[in-house]
Amino acid sequence: MYFLNDSLISLQYVLDNECKNAQKVILLDENTKKHCLPILLENVNGLKDALMIEIESGEKNKNEKNLIKIISALVNVSADKGTVFLSLGGGVITDLGGLAAALYYRGIRHIEIPTTLLGMVDASIGGKNGINFGELKNQIGTITRPFFTCFYLPFLRTLGKRQISNGAAEMIKLALVADKAMWDKMKTKSPIEIGQDEGLITRCIELKQRICDEDFNDVNKRRILNFGHNFGHAIEAFALKHSFDILHGESIARGMYYETILSRNILGFDTKEYSEILAYIQRYYAIKRTVDQYLQLLDYLRHDKKTFAGDQKFTLLQEIGYAKTNITVSEGEIMKLLLILQSH
């Protein structure tokens, strides 16, 4: 359940009518505590007695240590089956909070309040939660429907340009795999312009929601959303290990660059559109990597969740707005891609 208009009023309504007398616990980080919590408490009466659990922001904190910390905190405040757990933050917070809520007592009610663009258009939709394990991205998690998701667009005003560009990458992905008309609009704009366009944001939220509803357990249609994510996750895992500063959307943009090349090599994706996409990503999400680093990505690719019985399964573009899922890509094809990248 989610509402785009008057979303804080809807949240108040849900708390008043479906969570009366329930204990409320809010998970947040130092940023959302400072910038978003005051707005939330000012507008939503039902949260004034909520208990807070704070964790440090950043992808490196999406780990089992913090998961255990959150569950311990729930035990300490005697959270029970009726407790309502709210996650106020970006993808790290909603992924961690979603998993903690899915596991505690085998599941308590989870309300997601994404505060970043990436959180709104991607992480908080479709019920996927998770933590990284070692260097491996989202290695542990579940797919669990949240009780309610609150999309409050004014939170986006607290974001810097890099955060907006980060979220815009997932919006671009949605257009490429499922909505050609949207890509035609987007390609004349910069990621910052895309990420500040409320019409496009709303369209992306609705589109991702619809795709996830059609295939909630991620066995089929939903996998079109994996475009850019095999290489994207490998890059993120590599960055996590070497403490490189790269955000999820930035990795996915680069992953889309690589996988657009695979789409041409394997599915014969149109040359003109191929060049358009590569030029766009090169312009706004510049790719700079040495060959050495490319080769290291291979190992991370093998450990990605999209490997099935040893085969690496990709989602590639047949044409813009239409992606094909479960395409086996051989290591030979991947080596060929890495050679092409050397010349770019």
Next chain:
Amino acid sequence: MYFLNDSLISLQYVLDNECKNAQKVILLDENTKKHCLPILLENVNGLKDALMIEIESGEKNKNEKNLIKIISALVNVSADKGTVFLSLGGGVITDLGGLAAALYYRGIRHIEIPTTLLGMVDASIGGKNGINFGELKNQIGTITRPFFTCFYLPFLRTLGKRQISNGAAEMIKLALVADKAMWDKMKTKSPIEIGQDEGLITRCIELKQRICDEDFNDVNKRRILNFGHNFGHAIEAFALKHSFDILHGESIARGMYYETILSRNILGFDTKEYSEILAYIQRYYAIKRTVDQYLQLLDYLRHDKKTFAGDQKFTLLQEIGYAKTNITVSEGEIMKLLLILQSH
């Protein structure tokens, strides 16, 4: 999916037809490695290349440390989305293995092979998995349908009397909440006789399966299975903390004793049947506790998963074969019960 007849042949069929070329990983403990693995490998061809993950047996090992150990082992053998994970053991193994399989890559295929009576008639049916957290029973877990469950009754021949009596307690519970005719048969037999009766075992597996299928997410009908489990879990948690040697079924038998008294006090449960049940449990699962220990149970009761918004929700007997769920029991009623117990 499960088969009672020729279950190892069915397992072989599933592995051959639906898991061809998949990596197989078997979770076991030192007991099932010694007593059950040879039988399994001898009868099921498809497992001869399976990798093994061994953990130490015992309720105290059903914790987050072993969960992380299992997941690390899966990473180390490059388990992927196609890997088939088999749990060979009692409730501790199937609960731990079920959770690891539910979380790894957001879910890989899980085949349960219960080897104890309790595992067959209870733990391996209905998809509940979990670990204890601190002293709290099954505090963390999910409800996830296994890919296949293999009930191979000859494994029961490896069990000692105490293990059989342990499993029989959950069979008795099933009869009390859902099948009066079965209780009428059972009450003339000892728990050992019940636990060695293949007809009764088969009936219990089918009955629990049917109840769980009707309400897989445990929001309604399925909660009839909670009879005896509020006090039962409190006793187990208490025992875990103080290293008392008590098994799950033994705790549940005692829990049923307490909750049969609550059933009379609160729902006016029939006096003759009440006396019959109490006498049966007293005879075969003797209750010996000091008042001091009773009082300590209160705290564990409050932390049980069946507490909702501060209220402790019980499943109690209206009559034999018909249980009522979600009954709020006040702390006053619980204190009254403890006073009654003093005089027993």
